[in-house]
Amino acid sequence: MTANSACQRQHDARVNGITKTDTPAAIHGPTPRALPDICFELRAKIDAFLEEQPDDGVLRNVQRQVRVSMDVIQESLRRYGADHLSLSYNGGKDCLVLLILILACLPSCAPPSSPSPDNPPPPTIVSPRRPLQAIYIVSSDPFSEVEDFVAASAEQYHLDLKRYALPMRPALEAYLEDTPIIKAIFLGTRRTDPHGEFLTHFDPTDQGWPQFMRVHPVIDWHYVEIWAFIRHLQIPFCELYNRGFTSLGGVTDTRPNPALALGGDTSKFHPAYELxxxxxxRLGRD
Known part of the structure; x- marks a missing residue:
C-alpha cells in the first residue's frame, strides 16, 4: 500500500482529520474535556500506534520518529520540569504534532511512596498538574482561519497560551518578562526549515537573543511523516491545509502551494498532505 493511496482513502472518510459523521461539537463538546483525560487518551492512542506493524514504509518511519521525539520530550521534562517548559504554538502542522506528543508525555510514572526491596509495588501514574504553557507569536496579518484554529485548539488542549502581536525577538523578550519561570521552549522547527540545517535537539538561543534552551523534538521529521502522523491518528488541523496551503504565514506572504495546483488551474488545489x-x-511562501 502506498502512502498516496492510504491518504486518499483517509481523505474520503475524514475532513480535517475528523470523521465526516462527527461534528466539531461532538468532538470538542460544549466545554473542553479534563486535561488528564486528554493526555491519557493521547498516550494510549500513540502507544497503540507504536505497537502496530504497518505495511506502509512511511508509517514505519513515523513510528521511529515518534520514539525519538518522545525521548527528547521526556528528557526535557527531566531536565527542566513541566512548570519551566513552554511551547511555541501557531496552529501549524509541525507544532501541532509536537503538541500532541508533549501532551502524551505529560502523564508520568512516579516511584511508589513506600518502596519495598523484596516486593516493590508498581509505580503510580501521575496526572499533569496544570496546563502546558505556550506562546503564540502572531503574524502581522494573520489568516482568520489560523486565528480561529489556534483559539479552538488552545481551548481543546488546555494550553496556557499567551499571545504577542510582535516580531519574534521582542515577542520572546516580552514573554520571558511576563513568564520568567520559563527555562526552555519547545519548537516545531524541522531540518528543512530556514536556519534549521545545523540545529540539534537542544540548542541555547544565540547571543543577543532572550536566553533560554530551544528544544527541537521533531527536527528530523520529513514533511510526509508529519502528515502521516496527523492523518493516521485523526488529529484535527487548520482548514487552510485542505485548500493547498503547505506552510502557514500571513495573508500577504502566503498562498496555496503552486505544486498542488489541479491540472494547472491556479484556483483549485490538492490538499497539503498530498505534497x-x-x-x-515552502513554494507558497514569499
Whole structure:
C-alpha cells in the first residue's frame, strides 16, 4: 500500500482529520474535556500506534520518529520540569504534532511512596498538574482561519497560551518578562526549515537573543511523516491545509502551494498532505 493511496482513502472518510459523521461539537463538546483525560487518551492512542506493524514504509518511519521525539520530550521534562517548559504554538502542522506528543508525555510514572526491596509495588501514574504553557507569536496579518484554529485548539488542549502581536525577538523578550519561570521552549522547527540545517535537539538561543534552551523534538521529521502522523491518528488541523496551503504565514506572504495546483488551474488545489517533496513545502511562501 502506498502512502498516496492510504491518504486518499483517509481523505474520503475524514475532513480535517475528523470523521465526516462527527461534528466539531461532538468532538470538542460544549466545554473542553479534563486535561488528564486528554493526555491519557493521547498516550494510549500513540502507544497503540507504536505497537502496530504497518505495511506502509512511511508509517514505519513515523513510528521511529515518534520514539525519538518522545525521548527528547521526556528528557526535557527531566531536565527542566513541566512548570519551566513552554511551547511555541501557531496552529501549524509541525507544532501541532509536537503538541500532541508533549501532551502524551505529560502523564508520568512516579516511584511508589513506600518502596519495598523484596516486593516493590508498581509505580503510580501521575496526572499533569496544570496546563502546558505556550506562546503564540502572531503574524502581522494573520489568516482568520489560523486565528480561529489556534483559539479552538488552545481551548481543546488546555494550553496556557499567551499571545504577542510582535516580531519574534521582542515577542520572546516580552514573554520571558511576563513568564520568567520559563527555562526552555519547545519548537516545531524541522531540518528543512530556514536556519534549521545545523540545529540539534537542544540548542541555547544565540547571543543577543532572550536566553533560554530551544528544544527541537521533531527536527528530523520529513514533511510526509508529519502528515502521516496527523492523518493516521485523526488529529484535527487548520482548514487552510485542505485548500493547498503547505506552510502557514500571513495573508500577504502566503498562498496555496503552486505544486498542488489541479491540472494547472491556479484556483483549485490538492490538499497539503498530498505534497511529497520536502523541498517544495515552502513554494507558497514569499
Amino acid at each position: 511529497r517533496d520536502d523541498d517544495e513545502e
